[in-house]
Amino acid sequence: MKYLLPTILVLSTTVCFTSATLSSEPAPAEAQSAKTCGEPTTALPLYRMFQATVPARAYEIDASIITANIAKSGWALETVSAMAFASQKESTVPFYHLINSALRANFWTINTTERDAAVRAGYTVGPDLTYIYPTQICESVPFYHASGSANRDNVYTTSEAEYLQFVGQGFLDMGVAGYVLPFNAIQCA
Numbered sequence: 001m002k003y004l005l006p007t008i009l010v011l012s013t014t015v016c017f018t019s020a021t022l023s024s025e026p027a028p029a030e031a032q033s034a035k036t037c038g039e040p041t042t043a044l045p046l047y048r049m050f051q052a053t054v055p056a057r058a059y060e061i062d063a064s065i066i067t068a069n070i071a072k073s074g075w076a077l078e079t080v081s082a083m084a085f086a087s088q089k090e091s092t093v094p095f096y097h098l099i100n101s102a103l104r105a106n107f108w109t110i111n112t113t114e115r116d117a118a119v120r121a122g123y124t125v126g127p128d129l130t131y132i133y134p135t136q137i138c139e140s141v142p143f144y145h146a147s148g149s150a151n152r153d154n155v156y157t158t159s160e161a162e163y164l165q166f167v168g169q170g171f172l173d174m175g176v177a178g179y180v181l182p183f184n185a186i187q188c189a
């Protein structure tokens, strides 16, 4: 935990500078964006955590949940997987968190059919909702999904190379889970 907090602060600081830069620039697409897109400056880092002993990965915006997980059971902050919304914005849909504690399985989906099937199979929907785009609009990029370790280790990434690397290692190719704002594109130079 001692090493984590400075890490989060560094990441958050980067995002803060970015927000300031974005909001002071009158982007050409802004008028259209206001009607059909979530305001990009309100998107937050969706942190990716890794738990090596399961192994499992988890995705959270809320820093208090992240620090609790890390303090509790050996989770480590891995990266910022994307920028996502903490509340529902224009054209976004919930990125449901499905949890099966008995199986230690954990995955995310925007697909309500998949969500309902998982609930019938014993998963519960987590309260920690994030929101992403269901189609590639608003300068979003694909959020690729590869699934390993019997649905315990679900990798969601904006990097096609990383996704293909996991599929190459034997993870199931789950395709595109939805569309997110890339972290790198709005990072400060």
Ligand SMILES: *[C@@H]1O[C@H](CO)[C@@H](O)[C@H](O)[C@H]1NC(C)=O
Binding pocket: 111, 112, 113, 114
């Ligand atoms: C949602 O999931 C179901 C079951 O896996 C699948 O048949 C369907 O095509 C999916 N819908 C979309 C829009 O991807």
